[in-house]
Structures are given as C-alpha cells and as structure tokens.
Amino acid sequence: MSTSCYTDGSKTDEGCGAGYIITTDNNNTIIHEESHRLPNCCTVFQAELSAITEACNHLTTHTNKHIIIWTDSLSSIQALTTLNNNSRTVANCLNSLNHLGANNNLELRWIAAHTGLWVNEKAHELAKLGTTSNLIHKRPVPQSHINNYINNKVIQLNNEHWTKNGPKHTKMILGRNSGKTINNINSSLINNRKDYRTAVQLITGHCGLNKHLFNMKKSDTMECPLCGHREETVSHFLGQCPATTQLRGHYFNEYYLSINDIFDNIHITTIIKYTNKTKRLLEPEDIDNTGITKL
Structure with a gap:
C-alpha cells in the first residue's frame, strides 16, 4: 500500500504559505496535514518547494514504504531535476527528498491543479491557510527580492542626491512642471530627432551656449x-x-521673460522654433571650419 502526499504553495496579499496532506489507502485515510507561513519576501516558487520539503521531513520516520509526492508546480520539478542550480531553497528540498528516498521507494510526480481531486484541493486550501498562519518557517531571501531592494535603494539615493545636488538649471525648469514639459516633447517632437535633441539640451542646460562650453x-x-x-x-x-x-x-509675445515663465507658459514647439530661428544651436555640420554659419 502506497503513501500519497499532496503539496501546494500560495502567495496572496496576506502573505506566502505552504501546505500538504498525507494520505494512504487510496486517499481514504488521512495520516497528517499541515500548513505554515513563509516570510512575506518569499515567492510562490519557494512556497511550492517548502511544502515538498516539510512533507519529506515529516515522513523521515517511514522506512521501506512506497511514497508518492504530488505537486502541481512544473517549475519545482524542473528545478529539482536540473544539475546546476544555485538556489538554496532547491538544494534544501533536494536534500530532504534524497534523505527520505534513501530508505523508501520515493516518487515525485506532477498533477494538474484544480481538477476536482479532493486531496489536491485540500493541499491548496492548506497552502492558502498558511498565508495567515502564526507558524512562520524561515527561508532564504530570494535573489529577486534582494535585486528589487537594491534597485529601490539606488533610486532613493539618486533622488536624494538630485534634490540636494542636482543641476540647478534643470531643476528650475522641471521642478514644478516636469510632466507637462516632457509630455509636450513626447507628443510633439518624437518624430523630429533634431528638435527633440534641441529640447533636451535647453531643458538640461547641456548645450552649445558659452556658459556650458x-x-x-x-x-x-x-x-x-x-x-x-x-x-x-x-x-x-x-x-x-x-x-x-x-x-x-x-x-513669445514678450520681450523679457524668466526661464520659468517660458517653460510654464510657452509650448515647447514654439521655444524650438525661436531657438532654430536664432541659429545659435546649429549642429556642427551646419558650421564651416571658421565657425561661420553657412547661409
């Protein structure tokens, strides 16, 4: 008579959980069922593997049994059968499977989710219940969480540096109306690379004017x-x-304007037309070797 174990993982707004149910006698007798919670930073992939790991750990006292562990996670099976895998969660699960398999005839099989089989549905129920459980099992912090934390920290530090030390000219122009200015550029100049470049130069101050040069x-x-x-x-x-x-x-209909007046009240296309008319920001190919503008 074989022992069957159905496992599942879940990730909800409440948290991350794992659950499993162990049966025998063709699923007519329940041996054990359990659910637990993982740290909120964990992924559903970790939850799926955690359910398998905990089921194996519970069955370690069994010997000379035919044990079938069922999971609806193909990614878990693929990870466990991949030779080169750097995941600690995968390694821990594989160790538990090998330990249990050393004294038993152990199989790991895939089962389709939500097909109506009550034990599979029960495992899903237990995993979802685990998302709100007080029993939290420690698990490695996933690399994706670490990467997101680093990226968010870099963005935060960059914003703080910009606020404190950013280019005065650009902050003066973009500080209050960045969305308006950038949207004007995107909607009106996206098909004109030369004008787009001129707009960016004027906004950032990095252009061919003598102060910057x-x-x-x-x-x-x-x-x-x-x-x-x-x-x-x-x-x-x-x-x-x-x-x-x-x-x-x-x-501009005005003879003397501040930089904020210009970018707040005048459309970027008009500013570009004015700039082009002055011929002050011509491209290098429009100027000969003497620096004189070609007419």
Whole structure:
C-alpha cells in the first residue's frame, strides 16, 4: 500500500504559505496535514518547494514504504531535476527528498491543479491557510527580492542626491512642471530627432551656449556672442538677450521673460522654433571650419 502526499504553495496579499496532506489507502485515510507561513519576501516558487520539503521531513520516520509526492508546480520539478542550480531553497528540498528516498521507494510526480481531486484541493486550501498562519518557517531571501531592494535603494539615493545636488538649471525648469514639459516633447517632437535633441539640451542646460562650453573647457569665454556682455545661459538666451528682443517678441509675445515663465507658459514647439530661428544651436555640420554659419 502506497503513501500519497499532496503539496501546494500560495502567495496572496496576506502573505506566502505552504501546505500538504498525507494520505494512504487510496486517499481514504488521512495520516497528517499541515500548513505554515513563509516570510512575506518569499515567492510562490519557494512556497511550492517548502511544502515538498516539510512533507519529506515529516515522513523521515517511514522506512521501506512506497511514497508518492504530488505537486502541481512544473517549475519545482524542473528545478529539482536540473544539475546546476544555485538556489538554496532547491538544494534544501533536494536534500530532504534524497534523505527520505534513501530508505523508501520515493516518487515525485506532477498533477494538474484544480481538477476536482479532493486531496489536491485540500493541499491548496492548506497552502492558502498558511498565508495567515502564526507558524512562520524561515527561508532564504530570494535573489529577486534582494535585486528589487537594491534597485529601490539606488533610486532613493539618486533622488536624494538630485534634490540636494542636482543641476540647478534643470531643476528650475522641471521642478514644478516636469510632466507637462516632457509630455509636450513626447507628443510633439518624437518624430523630429533634431528638435527633440534641441529640447533636451535647453531643458538640461547641456548645450552649445558659452556658459556650458566654458564649464566644459571648450570655450574661453562665458559671454553671449550676440550681445557681448552677459553670461550666455539658457535663461539669458531664451528670455533676456537684448540682441534677440524683436525675435522674442514675435514668438513669445514678450520681450523679457524668466526661464520659468517660458517653460510654464510657452509650448515647447514654439521655444524650438525661436531657438532654430536664432541659429545659435546649429549642429556642427551646419558650421564651416571658421565657425561661420553657412547661409
């Protein structure tokens, strides 16, 4: 007479649980049933393997028996039959199976889930019950949880660094209306790579204006070449340079604007048209070796 063991794992909003039921006499006699909880960080894959492990541990006193362990987790069977596996959860389960199999005729079989077989449904019930159990079994922290924790921590630290030390120009522009500005770019300029590049340059301040070029040691002056007496920042170029007052009035309907006024109230496509008209941010291929703009 064989002993059958049905195992299952579950992951819900309440937690992660595992359960199993052991029967004999063609499932007419229940030998034992149990459910337990795993740490919330664990995966349903770990829960499936944990159910098999705990069932094996409970059956270690059996000898010279024919034992069949049923699981509806194909991934668990595949992991247990893979030669190279670095998972501690898989290794622990495999050790328990080998220990039980040393003194018994042991089989591990797959069974389809929710086919109406009452013992299989009972294992599912027990696993779900385990998600709220007070009995918590320690298990290794999955690598996916570690990776997510690291990624979230990096994002947090990056945001903190940006808030404290990020580029002043970009924060000034994007601080209040980042969604609006970026959406305008995406919806209007996505099919025009040159204009898209110009928009990003103006927003970040990393562009061919003398202030940035001087900081990059690619210019010997920070002064505006158009008016000759102010640092050529994006703010000066777009909203304040007296040499482009008439052009600014034509596109922006104002002659003097702050950087926030421009990006808050003027569509990005209009800003690009103004920039292109000044010919100040031309690509290198549009300028000859003397630095003179080709007409």
